[in-house]
Every structure is written in C-alpha cells, then in structure tokens.
Amino acid sequence: MTPEYEVRVFDIRSGTVLAELGWSDISWDRSLNDRESAQVTCPIDITGRGAWSDLSSASMLRGISTGLWRFGLAILWGNYVCWAGPIVTAKPGVASVQFGATGLLGLFNRRRLMVYGAVDPAAASATVRFTGRSLAGIAQGIVQQSTAEYGRALPLDYLPITLEGEHERTYNGYDYKSAGEALTQLSEVIDGPDFAFDPILVRTDADERIRWQVRIGEPRLGDKKRPITWDYGTSLRELEMDIDGSSMTSYVAVPGDGQENAKIFGTAYTNELVDLGWPPLEDVNSEHSSNSNRTQLNSYAAAHLAAHKRPLVSWSATVDPALEPRLGTWRLGDWGRFDVSGHPMVDGALTSRITAVSYRQGLLDLTLTTTMQEV
Known part of the structure; x- marks a missing residue:
C-alpha cells in the first residue's frame, strides 16, 4: 500500500515530537550543499494528538505561530522522514494557517562561526x-x-x-x-x-523524536557503481535536459581582502577553447571578499573555472514516489540510472547523480548532476 503523508511539529533543540498536524497542502524540496524549504497548509479544524491534544486546533496553531525557529516541521511518508527543519514563517487565515520552514543549513546561516x-x-x-x-x-x-x-x-x-x-x-x-x-x-x-x-524518526515507548544524520562526503556522497534504476513508462514519467552557456568563462578573478592596489586576488585561466576559436570570456566571483589567503582564493578561482569553462548540461527527471524505486530507498547523492528508449538526446540510458529533489502534487522532481558539454 502507498504510505500516507503525515506532518509532525517538534522541538528543534531536543527533537521531541509535540503533535501531529492535519494538512491540506504540502510542498518540500531538498538539495545537496544548499538550502532547503517546505510549506504546509494546516486547516483550522484539525485534530491535534500528542502533548498538545488538550488544546483546540486554533490555540495549537497560534502556539506554533508564536514559536518560529523554536518549533520545526517534519514531513513523513510512512516511516520515512522526507523533510524536517525549523518553522520560519506563518500566514494565519480564517480557515487555515500556512507554515514555511527552512532546512538545517538555513539555521546554520544564522550562526556565526566563532568561539x-x-x-x-x-x-x-x-x-x-x-x-x-x-x-x-x-x-x-x-x-x-x-x-x-x-x-x-x-x-x-x-x-x-x-x-x-x-x-x-x-x-x-x-x-x-x-x-x-x-x-x-x-x-x-x-x-x-x-x-x-x-532527518530520521526515532520511536521509543515514551515518545517520538526527530534527529538528523550528518552525512559528509569524501569528497562525494553516493556510489556510482550501484545506481538506482528508474524505467521510462513506469516510475520515470519525464526526462528533460537544459544546456546553459551563460556562465562560461576562460578567466576568473576572485577578489579578497584589501583596498585598491593592496587588494588580494585569486585567479585562474585556460585558453583551451580560445585556441579552438571561442572568444575569451571573463568572470568574477565576489563571494570571498573577506579572505586574505591568496592560496585559498586561487583554489576558489580554479574550482569556479573548472565548473564553468564549458557549457553546463542539467538533467531533470520526474518520478512517481509510490513506484519502485520508492521514496526512502535512495538518498541525495545517490546515482540513478534512467532507462529511456526513443529519446533523441539520450543514447540508451542516462546515469547521473541525484543532487536535489522536490515534491509537488504527488510526484518528485529530481535534479541530476550538472555536467560539462563537450565542444
């Protein structure tokens, strides 16, 4: 049987689940190395169960709305936790309340790295x-x-x-x-x-708790030798590609700390395509303006150049989470094999890594590894 989606509200610092919420609409997205978000619309006439079961639905939703960042939303599909993170917005209405939440990276973006x-x-x-x-x-x-x-x-x-x-x-x-x-x-x-x-759900005789597994790659998550297979016509609904050369560059500068002639820069360049007839293209990455380490700035420049010296090809797949391989049997960073016949741009099957996933209206949109187009 296909699992039902369920929504829990929980305490961010302890992970303790406080109540189950009814819902009328859900959307969520997750990404490797990037921010995540979720939205849940809760009707006012819901029935709360758990620690807050003695409260009316309106009182419970008011309490959640006044505890932004303190309380979190967890979205479950059966026993699998699709998404969990702190609530950061609330839009109360007459018939429902719409909650918006961010992932843990959003919380870490609000914590300074210092003693x-x-x-x-x-x-x-x-x-x-x-x-x-x-x-x-x-x-x-x-x-x-x-x-x-x-x-x-x-x-x-x-x-x-x-x-x-x-x-x-x-x-x-x-x-x-x-x-x-x-x-x-x-x-x-x-x-x-x-x-x-x-996120994972831990059940005991006393309570339910949400925890997070911190997965860090060395350097990449996922095993290319063990891809998860989706078949076109069953679990794979659509496969699309996008070729983007708008960020191509042959020279990149990364400005660091300092003023005028004392400013420190990291740089990287290649004439690989220029020698083949392409026009030189230059770019700047201004995300490291406080860094005074030239070696690190050069490494940022080299990484930027490596990622943008050719056009980027992005693939996306729309899959049915209720069909094999079902939601919960794979994770971000895993490799997928997408078997397609008759596709003009895919020769046989596409093997690519899953870097993001979003849920909308019963289906999952997978963002796959961005690769450089050969020229």
Whole structure:
C-alpha cells in the first residue's frame, strides 16, 4: 500500500515530537550543499494528538505561530522522514494557517562561526582554527563548533569519516562569517566535500523524536557503481535536459581582502577553447571578499573555472514516489540510472547523480548532476 503523508511539529533543540498536524497542502524540496524549504497548509479544524491534544486546533496553531525557529516541521511518508527543519514563517487565515520552514543549513546561516565565549567577535580568542584535517573533517568541525555552546546543541548523529588530513582553515571572528556560508564555500573548492542533513524518526515507548544524520562526503556522497534504476513508462514519467552557456568563462578573478592596489586576488585561466576559436570570456566571483589567503582564493578561482569553462548540461527527471524505486530507498547523492528508449538526446540510458529533489502534487522532481558539454 502507498504510505500516507503525515506532518509532525517538534522541538528543534531536543527533537521531541509535540503533535501531529492535519494538512491540506504540502510542498518540500531538498538539495545537496544548499538550502532547503517546505510549506504546509494546516486547516483550522484539525485534530491535534500528542502533548498538545488538550488544546483546540486554533490555540495549537497560534502556539506554533508564536514559536518560529523554536518549533520545526517534519514531513513523513510512512516511516520515512522526507523533510524536517525549523518553522520560519506563518500566514494565519480564517480557515487555515500556512507554515514555511527552512532546512538545517538555513539555521546554520544564522550562526556565526566563532568561539562565543570570547563575546567580542574582534577578539583573537574568537578565532576558530582547524589544522591537520581532511576537508570533510573541517566540514564536520564547522558543524560541531556551531552546536557546541549554550543553547546551541541539536539532535545530530555524525556518520563516520576520516578526520585527519593535510588541510587547514582559519575563521576569524571579526569576519562574522556564518557556519552555513563556511560549509557552502568549503563544498565549492576542488575536491570539497558534499554535505547533507538527513532527518530520521526515532520511536521509543515514551515518545517520538526527530534527529538528523550528518552525512559528509569524501569528497562525494553516493556510489556510482550501484545506481538506482528508474524505467521510462513506469516510475520515470519525464526526462528533460537544459544546456546553459551563460556562465562560461576562460578567466576568473576572485577578489579578497584589501583596498585598491593592496587588494588580494585569486585567479585562474585556460585558453583551451580560445585556441579552438571561442572568444575569451571573463568572470568574477565576489563571494570571498573577506579572505586574505591568496592560496585559498586561487583554489576558489580554479574550482569556479573548472565548473564553468564549458557549457553546463542539467538533467531533470520526474518520478512517481509510490513506484519502485520508492521514496526512502535512495538518498541525495545517490546515482540513478534512467532507462529511456526513443529519446533523441539520450543514447540508451542516462546515469547521473541525484543532487536535489522536490515534491509537488504527488510526484518528485529530481535534479541530476550538472555536467560539462563537450565542444
């Protein structure tokens, strides 16, 4: 039987489920290395069950609406937790309340990467340093630092990774960089680690709790040798492609800290396509303006160039979550094999990695690995 969708409201810091909510509309999306979101519309005449079962539906929804960031939404499909994260918006109406929520990266975007015991971000004691670590180990360290002090703990479970390595990063308190930004930037360097926060439901005799598994790649999540197969005409409804050359570049500059002639830049270039007749194209990545480490700026430039020196091909697939392979049997980062016959742009089958998923009106839209088009 096809599972039914269910919605829980839970306490963000402990993960304790407080109530089950009725709903009239659901949408959600998840992405590797990126922000996630969900929207749930709850009719006023719902019946609450659980810790708040003595409250009227209107009272319960008012209570949730006044606890933004404190309370979270978890969307379940049977026993599988599709999505979970803190509620950040509420739109009460006469007949219903629409809640909007963000994923854990949205929460980490609101936490500065610093030692909070220092109080003053400009103090030297506020600096966070990671040395002798792998890039994956630095990513885990960022999450741990962001959840280590008073009131900041979250119900997280870390999957095993190799912590030791030859990399180092310094995050000065005066840069006031968020942990979310640091994670995202780390994932963008060459061989930077994927990351995903996968929610799970833990049931005991006493209660239900939402927890997150912290999955960090070394550097990539997923196993290309074990793809999940979707067949066109059954579980695979549509397969589409988009070729985009709007971000192509042969030279990229990454400005860092400093003013005028003292400004530090990272750069990278290639004449690979210029030698074949393409016009030179230049770009700038301004996301690292507080960084004063030229080596790191050069690595950001090299990663940007590697990702945009050719046109990008993006694939998307629409699948039925109730047909094999069903929702819950695969995760972000897994590789999929999409068997198609008669498609003018696919020769046999497409094998690609799942980097994002969104749910709308009973179907799932999968965003697949973006690859460079050969020219």
